[in-house]
Amino acid sequence: MLCLRHCFRAIRAGQLHLYPCGPILLCSFILYAFLTKASNDVYLNETALRLSYGGITNWAHFTTPADVRAECTDGIPLRIAYFTRHTGTLWDWIAVAAHLHVPWTRVNPGLFIEYGINASAAARVWRDVGHVMCHMADILIFSDTIPDARPLLQGGCQTPIVLQVTNRFDYGVLPSDLLDYVALLSDVAQRPHVWWVSNNPYEEEYMVRRGVKLPPAERRMMLRPVGTCLLPDAPRPSGGGSARALSAAEAATRVALILPPYSRHLENTYIMPWLLRHGLTAHVQVYRQHYGGPAVLARHRGVITVPYQTSVMKMYEGLAAGAVFVIPSPELFGALVRKLDMHRMSFCCRELLRDHPDDWPQFMDWYHPDFVSAHVLYDNLKDLKRFLTDHTWSSQLVSEKRRIGTAAMADSRERTLDGFGRLLRAVSQQVCAATSPEQLRARGAVFRAERSLPLFTATSSSSSSSAAAASDDGVSPVRTVLAAGAEGPGRGGGGGIGGGRA
Ligand SMILES: *[C@@H]1O[C@H](CO)[C@@H](O)[C@H](O)[C@H]1NC(C)=O
Numbered sequence: 255m256l257c258l259r260h261c262f263r264a265i266r267a268g269q270l271h272l273y274p275c276g277p278i279l280l281c282s283f284i285l286y287a288f289l290t291k292a293s294n295d296v297y298l299n300e301t302a303l304r305l306s307y308g309g310i311t312n313w314a315h316f317t318t319p320a321d322v323r324a325e326c327t328d329g330i331p332l333r334i335a336y337f338t339r340h341t342g343t344l345w346d347w348i349a350v351a352a353h354l355h356v357p358w359t360r361v362n363p364g365l366f367i368e369y370g371i372n373a374s375a376a377a378r379v380w381r382d383v384g385h386v387m388c389h390m391a392d393i394l395i396f397s398d399t400i401p402d403a404r405p406l407l408q409g410g411c412q413t414p415i416v417l418q419v420t421n422r423f424d425y426g427v428l429p430s431d432l433l434d435y436v437a438l439l440s441d442v443a444q445r446p447h448v449w450w451v452s453n454n455p456y457e458e459e460y461m462v463r464r465g466v467k468l469p470p471a472e473r474r475m476m477l478r479p480v481g482t483c484l485l486p487d488a489p490r491p492s493g494g495g496s497a498r499a500l501s502a503a504e505a506a507t508r509v510a511l512i513l514p515p516y517s518r519h520l521e522n523t524y525i526m527p528w529l530l531r532h533g534l535t536a537h538v539q540v541y542r543q544h545y546g547g548p549a550v551l552a553r554h555r556g557v558i559t560v561p562y563q564t565s566v567m568k569m570y571e572g573l574a575a576g577a578v579f580v581i582p583s584p585e586l587f588g589a590l591v592r593k594l595d596m597h598r599m600s601f602c603c604r605e606l607l608r609d610h611p612d613d614w615p616q617f618m619d620w621y622h623p624d625f626v627s628a629h630v631l632y633d634n635l636k637d638l639k640r641f642l643t644d645h646t647w648s649s650q651l652v653s654e655k656r657r658i659g660t661a662a663m664a665d666s667r668e669r670t671l672d673g674f675g676r677l678l679r680a681v682s683q684q685v686c687a688a689t690s691p692e693q694l695r696a697r698g699a700v701f702r703a704e705r706s707l708p709l710f711t712a713t714s715s716s717s718s719s720s721a722a723a724a725s726d727d728g729v730s731p732v733r734t735v736l737a738a739g740a741e742g743p744g745r746g747g748g749g750g751i752g753g754g755r756a
C-alpha cells in the first residue's frame with residue numbers, strides 16, 4: 255500500500271518519467287499477488303466436498319445442523335430456538351437472553367402442534383417438520399407445555415434440548431396416553447443431550463410422583479422466572495361500569511381484587527360475596543382478567559389473591575414490580591383446601607397437601623420460605639377485614655412488605671440469571687464437543703425415509719429413537735452424541751466456549 259501511494263504521488267507530481275521503474279514493478283507484482291489470492295479464495299475444493307458428502311445417498315431427507323466450529327473456537331454464543339406458546343414465559347426468556355447476550359429466535363408450537371400431542375400425531379410432526387425444528391438452532395429450549403417437544407424427543411433429534419418445565423410436564427396428555435408419555439420422558443432423562451429446568455419447586459416432585467425417572471442432578475436445575483412483564487402500562491379497571499383509570503392516589507387507597515374468569519375460584523365463590531355482604535367494596539378495586547399487569551397491581555394497597563396454582567407468573571412479575579399480595583396464611587390455606595372441594599375452591603395440586611402434610615410449603619412458591627415473608631397473610635376473615643378497613647396500618651404494612659418482596663425477587667432473579675449462564679455454558683460445551691464433519695453428518699439426516707411412521711412405544715423407547723434417527727451412512731447418531739457427552743466437561747466447568755461468554 256505504501257508503495258502504491260508512492261506511485262500515485264509520483265504520477266500526481268508529474269514525475270513519473272523521473273521515477274525509477276523498480277518500485278512500479280514491485281507495485282504491479284503485489285497487486286497481481288493480491289488478485290490471485292482473491293481468486294484462490296473462490297476456488298471450490300470439490301475433492302474435499304466429496305470426501306464429506308460423497309457417502310450420502312438419500313438427499314431427499316438430508317438436512318444438517320449448522321457447523322459452529324468457528325463460534326466454538328472464538329467463544330461466540332450459540333443460537334437458541336425458544337419454543338413456547340405462553341407470552342409470560344416468552345417475556346421471561348427475552349429478559350434472560352438479553353442479559354446473557356445470546357442470539358435466539360422464538361417458535362410458537364401452538365400454531366402447528368395440538369396440546370398434549372399423542373404419539374402418532376407427534377410422529378407425523380416429526381416426519382413433516384422435524385428436521386426444521388431440530389436444526390433451526392444449535393440449542394433448543396422447550397417451555398410452557400413439554401409435550402410440544404414430543405415430536406423431537408420421540409423422533410430422536412440429536413440437537414441439545416432444554417426442557418423448561420413451567421407447568422405440569424404432562425399438560426394436555428390424555429390419561430390413556432400417560433404411560434407411554436412417562437416412559438418416553440424416563441428414557442429421555444438418560445440422554446446426555448437433554449437438560450431439564452423446572453421453574454418452581456413443585457415440578458420435579460410432580461414428575462417423580464407420575465413415575466418419571468429424572469436425569470442426574472448435573473442435567474437438572476430449578477430456575478425460577480425473573481418476573482419480566484412487557485405489557486404496556488395501561489390500566490383497565492372494570493366492575494361498576496365506569497372504565498376510567500384510577501388516579502395513583504385513589505389506587506393507593508384501594509386493595510386490588512382480580513376476579514378470575516372461572517367461577518370456581520374462591521375469589522368468585524366466597525370473597526366477592528363476602529365483600530358485598532359486609533359492605534367492604536369501597537375499599538376494593540375489582541379487576542377482571544385483563545387488569546393491565548403488575549405495574550397496575552403495584553399501585554394498590556395490596557392485591558387479594560387466593561393461590562390456585564403452586565406458582566404463577568403473576569406472583570414473580572408482581573413481586574418484581576412492587577405488588578404486595580394478600581393471601582391466606584399457610585394454616586388457613588391448608589384448612590380451606592381440606593374443607594372445600596374443587597367446585598368451591600379451584601386448586602391444581604390437592605395431592606401435594608395430602609402427600610406432604612407438613613412440608614408442602616417447600617414445594618409451593620407462594621408459601622416457599624424464599625417468598626412467604628413478602629406477602630400479607632391473614633388467618634381468618636376478621637384479619638382480612640381489619641386489613642381492608644384500617645388504611646393507615648395496612649398501608650404501612652404494605653410498604654414494608656413491598657421492600658421485602660422486591661429484595662426477595664432481586665435475589666431470586668440473580669440466582670436464575672446465574673443459573674441460565676451456567677446451563678448455557680454447559681450445553682454449549684456439549685455442542686462444541688461434537689462438531690467434526692462426521693458428527694454433524696451423523697446428526698444430519700433426522701429420520702429415515704420409512705414407509706411407516708416411526709411410532710414410539712413404551713417398551714422399545716431407546717431403540718425406536720435410535721432407529722428413527724439413524725442416518726443414511728449407518729453411523730449411529732446416538733452413539734456419537736453419547737461419546738460427545740461423555741467427553742464434554744461437566745456443568746459449570748470453565749474454559750471452552752464458556753470462558754468467552756457473559
Ligand atoms: C482439497 O481437499 C483435499 C482433501 O481435504 C486436500 O487433500 C487437497 O489438498 C485440497 N486441495 C487444495 C487445492 O486445497
Ligand SMILES: *[C@@H]1O[C@H](CO)[C@@H](O)[C@H](O)[C@H]1NC(C)=O
Pocket residue numbers: 368372373374375
Ligand atoms: C392422536 O391424535 C390425533 C389428532 O388429534 C387423533 O386423530 C388420533 O386419533 C390420536 N391417536 C390416538 C391413538 O389416540
